[in-house]
Amino acid sequence: MTYAPTPPTGGGCRTAPVLKERGQREVFCGLTGIIWLHRKMQDAFFLVVGSRTCAHLLQSAAGVMIFAEPRFATAILEEGDLAGLKDAQDELDAQVDRLLARRPDIKQLFLVGSCPSEVIKLDLAKAAERLSITHGPSVRVLNFSGSGIETTFTEGEDACLASMVPVLPETDARQLVVVGALPDVVEDQMLALLGGLGIDTVRCLPTRTAADELSVGPNTVFALTQPFLGETHAALLRRHARHLPAPFPYGEEGTTAWLATIAAEFGVDADTFAKVTDAPRARARAAVSQASEALRGKSVFFMPDSQMEIPLARFLARECGMQPIEVGQPYIHDALHGPDLDLLPAGPQISEGQDVDKQLDRARAARPDLTVCGLGLANPLEAEGLTTKWAIELVFTPVHFYEQAGDLAGLFSRPVRRRNMLGLEAAE
Amino acid sequence: MKLSVWTYEGPPHVGAMRVATGMKGLHYVLHAPQGDTYADLLFTMIERRNHRPPVSYTTFQARDLGADTAHLFKDACQDAVDRFKPQAIIVGASCTAELIQDDPAGLAETMGFDIPVIPLELPSYQRKENFGCDETFFQIVRHLAKPMERTARVTCNLIGPTGLGFRHRDDIEELTGLLSDMGIDVNVCAPMGATPADIARMGAAHFNVLMYPETAESAARWMERELDQPYTKIVPIGAGATRDFIAEVAAITGKSALIDESRLRQPWYAASVDSTYLTGKRVFLFGDGTHVKAAARIARDEMGFEVCGMGCFNREMARDIRKTAKDYGVEALITDDYLEVEEAIERLQPEMILGTQMERHIGKRLGIPCAVISAPVHVQDFPARYSPQMGFEGANVIFDTWVHPLVMGLEEHLLHMFREDFEFHDDAGASHHGGQAKPRVVEGDQSPTPAASPLEFSDQKNADDNVIWLDDAERELKKIPFFVRGKARRNTENFATERGLAEISVDTLYEAKAHFAR
Numbered sequence A: 001m002t003y004a005p006t007p008p009t010g011g012g013c014r015t016a017p018v019l020k021e022r023g024q025r026e027v028f029c030g031l032t033g034i035i036w037l038h039r040k041m042q043d044a045f046f047l048v049v050g051s052r053t054c055a056h057l058l059q060s061a062a063g064v065m066i067f068a069e070p071r072f073a074t075a076i077l078e079e080g081d082l083a084g085l086k087d088a089q090d091e092l093d094a095q096v097d098r099l100l101a102r103r104p105d106i107k108q109l110f111l112v113g114s115c116p117s118e119v120i121k122l123d124l125a126k127a128a129e130r131l132s133i134t135h136g137p138s139v140r141v142l143n144f145s146g147s148g149i150e151t152t153f154t155e156g157e158d159a160c161l162a163s164m165v166p167v168l169p170e171t172d173a174r175q176l177v178v179v180g181a182l183p184d185v186v187e188d189q190m191l192a193l194l195g196g197l198g199i200d201t202v203r204c205l206p207t208r209t210a211a212d213e214l215s216v217g218p219n220t221v222f223a224l225t226q227p228f229l230g231e232t233h234a235a236l237l238r239r240h241a242r243h244l245p246a247p248f249p250y251g252e253e254g255t256t257a258w259l260a261t262i263a264a265e266f267g268v269d270a271d272t273f274a275k276v277t278d279a280p281r282a283r284a285r286a287a288v289s290q291a292s293e294a295l296r297g298k299s300v301f302f303m304p305d306s307q308m309e310i311p312l313a314r315f316l317a318r319e320c321g322m323q324p325i326e327v328g329q330p331y332i333h334d335a336l337h338g339p340d341l342d343l344l345p346a347g348p349q350i351s352e353g354q355d356v357d358k359q360l361d362r363a364r365a366a367r368p369d370l371t372v373c374g375l376g377l378a379n380p381l382e383a384e385g386l387t388t389k390w391a392i393e394l395v396f397t398p399v400h401f402y403e404q405a406g407d408l409a410g411l412f413s414r415p416v417r418r419r420n421m422l423g424l425e426a427a428e
Numbered sequence B: 001m002k003l004s005v006w007t008y009e010g011p012p013h014v015g016a017m018r019v020a021t022g023m024k025g026l027h028y029v030l031h032a033p034q035g036d037t038y039a040d041l042l043f044t045m046i047e048r049r050n051h052r053p054p055v056s057y058t059t060f061q062a063r064d065l066g067a068d069t070a071h072l073f074k075d076a077c078q079d080a081v082d083r084f085k086p087q088a089i090i091v092g093a094s095c096t097a098e099l100i101q102d103d104p105a106g107l108a109e110t111m112g113f114d115i116p117v118i119p120l121e122l123p124s125y126q127r128k129e130n131f132g133c134d135e136t137f138f139q140i141v142r143h144l145a146k147p148m149e150r151t152a153r154v155t156c157n158l159i160g161p162t163g164l165g166f167r168h169r170d171d172i173e174e175l176t177g178l179l180s181d182m183g184i185d186v187n188v189c190a191p192m193g194a195t196p197a198d199i200a201r202m203g204a205a206h207f208n209v210l211m212y213p214e215t216a217e218s219a220a221r222w223m224e225r226e227l228d229q230p231y232t233k234i235v236p237i238g239a240g241a242t243r244d245f246i247a248e249v250a251a252i253t254g255k256s257a258l259i260d261e262s263r264l265r266q267p268w269y270a271a272s273v274d275s276t277y278l279t280g281k282r283v284f285l286f287g288d289g290t291h292v293k294a295a296a297r298i299a300r301d302e303m304g305f306e307v308c309g310m311g312c313f314n315r316e317m318a319r320d321i322r323k324t325a326k327d328y329g330v331e332a333l334i335t336d337d338y339l340e341v342e343e344a345i346e347r348l349q350p351e352m353i354l355g356t357q358m359e360r361h362i363g364k365r366l367g368i369p370c371a372v373i374s375a376p377v378h379v380q381d382f383p384a385r386y387s388p389q390m391g392f393e394g395a396n397v398i399f400d401t402w403v404h405p406l407v408m409g410l411e412e413h414l415l416h417m418f419r420e421d422f423e424f425h426d427d428a429g430a431s432h433h434g435g436q437a438k439p440r441v442v443e444g445d446q447s448p449t450p451a452a453s454p455l456e457f458s459d460q461k462n463a464d465d466n467v468i469w470l471d472d473a474e475r476e477l478k479k480i481p482f483f484v485r486g487k488a489r490r491n492t493e494n495f496a497t498e499r500g501l502a503e504i505s506v507d508t509l510y511e512a513k514a515h516f517a518r
Helices: A030-040 A053-059 A087-102 A115-119 A125-134 A156-165 A184-196 A230-238 A253-264 A270-291 A307-319 A334-343 A356-366 A373-383 A392-396 A402-421 B012-023 B036-046 B062-066 B069-084 B093-100 B104-109 B129-144 B167-182 B196-200 B211-226 B239-253 B266-270 B273-278 B288-304 B315-327 B338-348 B359-368 B391-403 B409-417 B452-464 B472-478 B482-498 B506-515
Strands: A018-021 A044-052 A072-076 A108-113 A140-145 A176-179 A200-206 A220-222 A300-301 A323-329 A349-354 A370-373 A388-391 B003-004 B025-033 B056-057 B090-093 B117-119 B155-159 B187-192 B208-210 B284-287 B306-310 B332-334 B351-355 B370-372
Touching: A030 A044, A030 A053, A030 A156, A030 A270, A030 B273, A044 A053, A044 A087, A053 A072, A053 A373, A053 B012, A053 B093, A072 A087, A087 A125, A087 B129, A108 A125, A108 A334, A108 B208, A108 B409, A115 B093, A115 B129, A115 B284, A115 B482, A125 A140, A125 B155, A140 A156, A140 A300, A156 A200, A156 B211, A176 A184, A176 A230, A184 A200, A184 A253, A184 A270, A184 A402, A200 A230, A220 A230, A220 A253, A230 A334, A253 A270, A253 A307, A253 A334, A253 B266, A253 B452, A270 A402, A300 A307, A307 A323, A307 A334, A307 A402, A307 B187, A323 A356, A349 A356, A356 A373, A370 A373, A370 A402, A370 B351, A373 A388, A392 A402, B012 B025, B012 B036, B012 B056, B012 B129, B012 B211, B025 B069, B025 B104, B036 B056, B036 B093, B056 B069, B062 B069, B069 B090, B069 B104, B090 B093, B090 B104, B104 B117, B117 B129, B129 B196, B129 B211, B129 B315, B155 B391, B167 B187, B167 B239, B167 B391, B187 B196, B187 B332, B208 B211, B208 B239, B208 B306, B211 B288, B266 B273, B266 B288, B266 B391, B273 B482, B284 B338, B288 B306, B288 B391, B306 B315, B315 B332, B332 B338, B338 B359, B351 B359, B359 B370, B370 B391, B472 B482, B472 B506
Parallel strands: A018 A349, A044 A072, A044 A108, A108 A140, A176 A200, A176 A220, A300 A323, A300 A370, A323 A349, A370 A388, B025 B056, B025 B090, B090 B117, B155 B187, B155 B208, B284 B306, B284 B351, B306 B332, B351 B370
Antiparallel strands: A072 B003
């Protein structure tokens, strides 16, 4: 097929030296993932077993509070739980009983570990097992850790999805599983594209409700839609499913490459592929080219945050004409990020981990036209005259596949256009 | 373990951050796991600060726990001192670091810095954000402030304002102006805007103005004892409290309490006939103790409302609020459980809530107007315009803020008169709030009726099981405008229950109306 993307003439970044740093990391912990996961899985409840800090993070992280009665809460550990005065497992049972009595609509309950629960070694796996027996089969209880000592921001989703894999039923059926929480509208677009290619047995992880069928086995192949699903990837391999490595479906090129990988696996012929993708490809190219006008020739600097940095840098470099200066990612996993690194034109510094003050010094020295960073850094950098794009919006906004390619470029171009539009210099 | 959906206060180390971020030349080295840096965005996003908070986090991870986290802490301290060159550092642990017991205080003290190192002990599993502010500021003052010669002119310190405080920025300006009108200068304002060097010269002031007991009462008491500085007990929120505050300051300083009040418009605005409609509106108050106590006085004595319930989320103020509530003939609700507050509001059916951003959402759900009087803060609580709560301008601002959510006087009458009008009906809400106009569904129309408002659901849930509303009465009740319907339902049911009536007819409704007429 002719749909494989052309590698950059000057070589890619897969073998480029990586600057590994350890120091202060300006990132969220994995609990943040609950903010979008609880919207995706509408019969799931996330009970964080943690401290007041965890509760405070959850209500602050999204920048706004979601005031429908949320499907998450924190069981806040108190002095008595820590001093061993009370049996934490008994306490947890009591809280879960209360919660499930109040919310009979809950079909899946996730016990979410936090830094304090990890440090005091509160065994949530044991609790989940016990509670599954008490409250099953109507409620399934699972556990995962969203603690900052073990997970970075989007790794919370990874830990959550990975916790579901071992309990999936076994199947021998030939099927495709698409992994990663996507907004329903985007997921439907993707299913329509795959359906058009003639691939009908497609399942999604996570499923929208607990009742939706999903099983896994040796004839399962899977594709990832998010670049932060390393643990889930490993868990699926342990169930003998096979990974289809591909660039991530951001932008026209990424989406085409992602679909082409799957099409090749399922023996889809070039005509069918063209018939299904030509029109949306043309639309996506047109939308990106319009939305990226303000980005062409501009430089971009990525602080590590969402774990989407490498694929996004590839999109900005190849489809929007930007020049990445540094591409920082919390961690790099060759099996997942290799295909995107192959396509990212050599040149930028690839960095893994963070020492935030040192990295800020590099950004200030480079004076990039656009800096992609977390919410804690955005306004301070703007005040220094650097244009920023805050990264959390990339996780909260539909950005995947053809129809969102223009929106994705728009997320980056808006701050650039805005700075040009505002006539008055800010006082500070 | 305590199940928590939403919290009114963060953990105590966030309180310490509020003090550090308000100050200049101070750095906070916080032993904390990866992820606790989320707290930075409270300041950079909600408060729109243009600098990162002066906090270095050790951001340890699981792999560090097996090795040497103490080493990480010492490195972070050294890096912070080298890079930021602070005049002093405060050191402490967040909730997780507290568990691993690295003793940040002891570690930092052995490092031989030539600047003051102030250790913080903030018990994360017992206390909360306001305690964190109060304790941190107290420790800073205790370590740095010394008795010294008083200034020649009469001066005071303004104490209590912090980063991320509810209108602290503007309250400082308003009080500085007010005190200046009395001939009193501000020696130091702290924590907000002060450096450690400024803290060291706080002893030169003649007295302290305790702006927010939540964040600075411990420091005020210490300075009274050690520096012989009296402090003000009245928080000048509201016209009456501002006048009392002026009298209190005059008594401390011997200055004249006669100052120009021409900027104060609130008393006339409340007295002018347009405000008649505010009379006896039932309001529910919730927030931090200081703001609730002040708001109660304004509500009853300066706006002519009826206080039908009050409470606070900070237990430190429980005694004070219980006492205040008693004076107002209501029971105090002391809780940090959002669901309990919601339940109380549903039960009391106030016509307006004076609360926090959390109660704003309760109000939205129940269809009750709400004005915000207290932290926890939201990006909207940092308006671009000058918008204090304290002093004369604060009283003006509060009048505007509280009146805004209500349906205004003449509009209220028109809604009563023309309640059958297809556009100008009560489901459309207050006309100055935008929103979408909802045409009235004409009776007999086959189109589906709109879903009952949450208020109506909650009404039904609360209705006494022994009292049945007859259809006619139920229809009549629907004709009563939404902003008084809850009260009418409640009053009528109470009226029926008291008289042992099993059914409510149209007559019962109007008998109850006559009974409760005021």
